[in-house]
Amino acid sequence: MTERVHVPLEGREYDILIDNGLLARAGEEIASRLGQVRAAVVTDENVATHHLPALLDGLRAAGIEAASLTLPAGEKTKSFTYLQEVVDFALAQRLERRDALIALGGGVIGDLVGFAAGIARRGMPFIQVPTSLLAQVDSSVGGKTGINSAFGKNLVGVFHQPRLVLADTGVLDTLSPREFRAGYAEVVKYGLIDRPDFFRWLEENREDIFAGGSARAEAIAQSCRAKAEVVLRDEFERGDRALLNLGHTFGHALEGATAYDSTRLVHGEGVAIGMALAHRFSARLNQASPDDAVRVEAHLKAAGLPTRIQDIPGPLPDAETLMNFMLQDKKVEGGKLTFILTHGIGQSFIARDVPASEAQGFLRDMLEAR
Amino acid sequence: MTERVHVPLEGREYDILIDNGLLARAGEEIASRLGQVRAAVVTDENVATHHLPALLDGLRAAGIEAASLTLPAGEKTKSFTYLQEVVDFALAQRLERRDALIALGGGVIGDLVGFAAGIARRGMPFIQVPTSLLAQVDSSVGGKTGINSAFGKNLVGVFHQPRLVLADTGVLDTLSPREFRAGYAEVVKYGLIDRPDFFRWLEENREDIFAGGSARAEAIAQSCRAKAEVVLRDEFERGDRALLNLGHTFGHALEGATAYDSTRLVHGEGVAIGMALAHRFSARLNQASPDDAVRVEAHLKAAGLPTRIQDIPGPLPDAETLMNFMLQDKKVEGGKLTFILTHGIGQSFIARDVPASEAQGFLRDMLEAR
Numbered sequence: 001m002t003e004r005v006h007v008p009l010e011g012r013e014y015d016i017l018i019d020n021g022l023l024a025r026a027g028e029e030i031a032s033r034l035g036q037v038r039a040a041v042v043t044d045e046n047v048a049t050h051h052l053p054a055l056l057d058g059l060r061a062a063g064i065e066a067a068s069l070t071l072p073a074g075e076k077t078k079s080f081t082y083l084q085e086v087v088d089f090a091l092a093q094r095l096e097r098r099d100a101l102i103a104l105g106g107g108v109i110g111d112l113v114g115f116a117a118g119i120a121r122r123g124m125p126f127i128q129v130p131t132s133l134l135a136q137v138d139s140s141v142g143g144k145t146g147i148n149s150a151f152g153k154n155l156v157g158v159f160h161q162p163r164l165v166l167a168d169t170g171v172l173d174t175l176s177p178r179e180f181r182a183g184y185a186e187v188v189k190y191g192l193i194d195r196p197d198f199f200r201w202l203e204e205n206r207e208d209i210f211a212g213g214s215a216r217a218e219a220i221a222q223s224c225r226a227k228a229e230v231v232l233r234d235e236f237e238r239g240d241r242a243l244l245n246l247g248h249t250f251g252h253a254l255e256g257a258t259a260y261d262s263t264r265l266v267h268g269e270g271v272a273i274g275m276a277l278a279h280r281f282s283a284r285l286n287q288a289s290p291d292d293a294v295r296v297e298a299h300l301k302a303a304g305l306p307t308r309i310q311d312i313p314g315p316l317p318d319a320e321t322l323m324n325f326m327l328q329d330k331k332v333e334g335g336k337l338t339f340i341l342t343h344g345i346g347q348s349f350i351a352r353d354v355p356a357s358e359a360q361g362f363l364r365d366m367l368e369a370r
Numbered sequence: 371m372t373e374r375v376h377v378p379l380e381g382r383e384y385d386i387l388i389d390n391g392l393l394a395r396a397g398e399e400i401a402s403r404l405g406q407v408r409a410a411v412v413t414d415e416n417v418a419t420h421h422l423p424a425l426l427d428g429l430r431a432a433g434i435e436a437a438s439l440t441l442p443a444g445e446k447t448k449s450f451t452y453l454q455e456v457v458d459f460a461l462a463q464r465l466e467r468r469d470a471l472i473a474l475g476g477g478v479i480g481d482l483v484g485f486a487a488g489i490a491r492r493g494m495p496f497i498q499v500p501t502s503l504l505a506q507v508d509s510s511v512g513g514k515t516g517i518n519s520a521f522g523k524n525l526v527g528v529f530h531q532p533r534l535v536l537a538d539t540g541v542l543d544t545l546s547p548r549e550f551r552a553g554y555a556e557v558v559k560y561g562l563i564d565r566p567d568f569f570r571w572l573e574e575n576r577e578d579i580f581a582g583g584s585a586r587a588e589a590i591a592q593s594c595r596a597k598a599e600v601v602l603r604d605e606f607e608r609g610d611r612a613l614l615n616l617g618h619t620f621g622h623a624l625e626g627a628t629a630y631d632s633t634r635l636v637h638g639e640g641v642a643i644g645m646a647l648a649h650r651f652s653a654r655l656n657q658a659s660p661d662d663a664v665r666v667e668a669h670l671k672a673a674g675l676p677t678r679i680q681d682i683p684g685p686l687p688d689a690e691t692l693m694n695f696m697l698q699d700k701k702v703e704g705g706k707l708t709f710i711l712t713h714g715i716g717q718s719f720i721a722r723d724v725p726a727s728e729a730q731g732f733l734r735d736m737l738e739a740r
Contacts, residue, residue: 080454091521119489122516122527123606146492151461157492158528236493 003221007141007228009235012161016141016224018217022168023054026102026129027062033164034100034125039066040093042086042113043104044073047131050174055104055129066102067093071109075260078112078147080156086116090124100125100163106132107139107267111157114145118160128165132175133183134268136167137190137223142231152328153252159236167224169217180210181304182268185247185275187219188300190226192275193243196346198222203299210303239350246340246348247274253325254309257317264314265306272305273312278348281362282341285354292344309366319363323356373591377511377598379605382531386511386594388587392538393424396472396499397432403534404470404495409436410463412456412483413474414443417501420544425474425499436472437463441479445630448482448517450526456486460494470495470533476502477509477637481527484515488530498535502545503553504638506537507560507593512601522698523622529606537594539587550580551674552638555617555645557589558673560596562645562666563613566716568592573669580673609720616710616718617644623695624679627687634684635676642675643682648718651732652711655724662714679736689733693726 003018017029030039039059043052048070059066069089071077090101101124103113110128117126128140146157172180187209191199201222208215227244234241251267251274258264279293297307309316317325326337337356342348372389387399400409409429413422418440429436439459441447460471471494473483480498487496498510516527542550557579561569571592578585597614604611621637621644628634649663667677679686687695696707707726712718 080450084450087526088519088521091519091525115489119485119516119526119528121525122514122529144492149458149461151458155461155491156457156489158489159492 003217005221005224005228007161007231009161009232014161014163014165016165016167016221016228018136018167018169018221018224020168020170020217022166023051023129023171024058024061026055026058026166027060027064028058029166030059030064030100030127030164031062034098036063037125038093038095038099039064039102039127040090040095040099041066041068041102041104042071042089042109042116043068044071044077044106044109046073047105047109051104051131051171055102071112073108075108075148075262077108078154080147082112083116083147086113087120090116090120095120095124097121097124100127102127102129103140104129104131106130106135110135110140111145111154112147114143114160114162115147115157118145118158123160125163126160128162130165130167131171133172133180133220134186135183136169136172136220137183138186138227140165140167141224141227143235144237153255165224167220169220172216173212177304178266182266182272184209184303185268185272185300185305187223188296188303189244189246189271189275190223192279192296192342192345193226193230193246193348194346195222195226196344198226199299199345206299206303242338242350243340243348246342247271247278249326249337249339250274250277253322254312256325256328257321258312258314265312269306272300273307273309276300276307277309277362277366278340279342280366281339281359282343284362285341285358288342288344288347292342295345308369310369316367319360319367322363323360326359327356373587375591375594375598377531377601379531379602384531384533384535386535386537386598388506388537388539388591388594390538390540390587392536393421393499393541394428394431396425396428396536397430397434398428399536400429400434400470400497400534401432404468406433407495408463408465408469409434409472409497410460410465410470411436411438411472411474412441412459412479412486413438414441414447414476414479416443417475417479421474421501421541425472441482443478445478445518445632447478448524450517452482453486453517456483457490460486460490465490465494467491467494470497472497472499473510474499474501476500476505480505480510481515481524482517484513484530484532485517485527488515488528493530495533496530498532500535500537501541503542503550503590504556505553506539506542506590507553508556508597510535510537511594511597513605514607523625535594537590539590542586543582547674548636552636552642554579554673555638555642555670555675557593558666558670559614559616559641559645560593562649562712562715563596563600563616563718564716565592565596566714568596569669569715576669576673612708612720613710613718616712617641617646617648619696619707619709620644620647623692624682626695626698627691628682628684635682639676642670643677643679646670646677647679647732647736648710649712650736651709651729652713654732655711655728658712658714658717662712665715678739680739686737689730689737692733693730696729697726
């Protein structure tokens with residue numbers, strides 16, 4: 001059965017569909033919502049091999065002949081150079097304002113193509129076909145698009161909602177175990193933000209989710225629902241949406257300090273360590289019980305995820321270096337450090353004025369602990 | 371006295387101020403609306419010479435120390451290359467989401483900097499300080515931003531409203547007479563769209579407007595008011611806003627056919643010829659009286675503007691070439707030609723299915739007329 005999450009943004013509402021075999025139904029699902037439109041697909045080299053033919057067949061089955069553009073895989077593709085390439089591709093295909101640009105891939109492709117769709121002809125429809133667990137539960141939902149800059153990740157982009165998200169759970173079988181685990185960190189995050197029952201359910205169903213049982217689609221749907229609710233409350237990140245950054249302030253700093261070397265640390269792993277640290281830091285600041293930090297770490301560890309800075313292979317940065325990376329983060333406002341802290345599992349909150357000295361002392365102690 | 375046009379877009383309302391000497395008051399006007407923000411200015415080489423020091427002084431007077439970036443003048447600056455340069459400049463200045471990017475210049479700088487502000491940190495405040503008549507009455511109002519693409523002009527961009535527009539009428543004294551006339555074509559356009567009384571007022575006050583009398587600021591304010599009303603009805607150009615393209619379908623084709631060679635034709639001149647042609651074409655299609663076309667041409671001619679294709683110096687394109695440029699225009703939807711036609715002065719309307727053969731026959735006759 002197809003799980004459906006409806007995102008009722010006024011005037012720009014859309015569905016997220018979650019099911020095995022959605023690639024084959026892509027044309028039908030698009031045509032029933034957008035009518036007989038023209039379409040073009042952008043993907044990356046890895047995904048093209050596994051899934052592009054199935055998507056093009058699925059489009060053709062509904063009479064949509066789509067051209068495709070295949071870009072290099074990897075974070076470096078989120079650049080002005082490839083942004084221009086995707087925009088030019090859409091214009092060369094003579095897509096008009098009612099046609100659709102389709103992003104087939106993980107977070108990189110989704111962010112890049114969504115941005116291109118947001119600026120080509122000052123905005124054209126786009127459709128997310130996320131192929132990683134991370135993209136299915138996080139980046140494909142909510143309309144944040146963008147590229148990286150020399151000054152930091154995701155610093156350039158637009159808010160542009162997709163017209164449809166097709167999360168085909170079948171494609172997750174081609175992910176490496178490490179990629180799947182990294183995406184799972186973002187699933188756990190929704191429980192930790194404000195859904196203690198979901199966290200408990202994950203503790204009970206983790207093995208079935210990893211084995212590809214029926215809990216997998218449900219976990220994805222619950223994650224999309226959780227994210228959609230936050231986005232509905234605060235589409236443009238003026239308040240609550242910042243809760244989605246739980247684990248990300250520490251996580252981004254760790255990614256930066258390891259130079260985004262994916263052999264050492266991928267985004268979801270950084271988030272896993274970041275979430276564990278956020279719970280420990282909250283306990284240290286007397287905001288939460290240390291027991292919750294222990295429970296969070298136990299769950300992440302059981303899923304095969306890292307939870308301590310020391311879990312990262314290779315030479316580690318010192319506390320000062322990590323602090324500098326945190327200060328560069330875009331969530332710095334008026335010079336003050338914003339953290340997502342917690343009063344316990346499912347009770348996160350935004351703390352806007354955490355003293356830098358507290359954070360640095362905490363990091364020093366974490367690095368010295370063995 | 372400062373003329374003030376308020377644009378009451380929900381949640382993003384802003385003022386357009388029109389007065390002599392506004393550069394000197396820029397800091398004060400910004401600080402009273404945005405608070406004590408940081409700011410950075412982007413301008414072009416020509417404008418920098420005449421007006422950048424005055425603007426920086428005006429900012430400093432209110433305690434705003436702004437860095438500035440000076441780009442080459444001309445349409446070629448509306449490119450991905452300079453877009454990235456402006457975004458990087460804003461990020462290098464560590465502007466945050468509440469700070470302001472200031473566009474000091476004509477339409478090129480306004481469109482480019484507005485676009486950069488729309489995507490840096492997924493949107494930051496920007497302020498328009500338009501220095502050409504065209505920019506003061508048209509491009510600085512309404513939130514359309516963008517750059518050109520190999521596939522056409524203004525095909526890439528976002529809708530991003532300014533937080534404040536400062537139209538200093540004093541800076542218009544540095545414009546060449548030809549530039550001033552070109553901007554005046556867009557002033558006339560508002561009368562022709564839906565304000566017959568304003569057109570009559572222009573017929574009576576044209577000389578005072580050109581001489582820099584009190585009618586000048588009033589003409590600018592009325593134009594901004596007219597544009598703001600259209601934008602309020604249809605911010606994202608799904609309907610009525612297309613009326614602002616009166617004269618632009620023919621005009622863009624003429625600009626394309628003369629390869630955007632500004633020694634032969636500048637945008638406002640193309641619009642002047644385009645408006646004259648739109649009135650003649652409407653008469654030919656029995657939509658309007660030929661007398662109105664005569665009256666429009668007489669007024670444009672009196673202002674020193676061209677009104678016929680033959681007024682363009684150098685070799686002229688044939689009707690087929692002009693048609694091909696029109697078909698490339700972004701206002702083609704589903705293959706049909708959209709024109710702004712008129713039932714008479716101040717009675718324009720959108721015609722969505724003008725047969726291409728009619729347009730081509732009209733152009734052939736216009737080119738053969740001597």
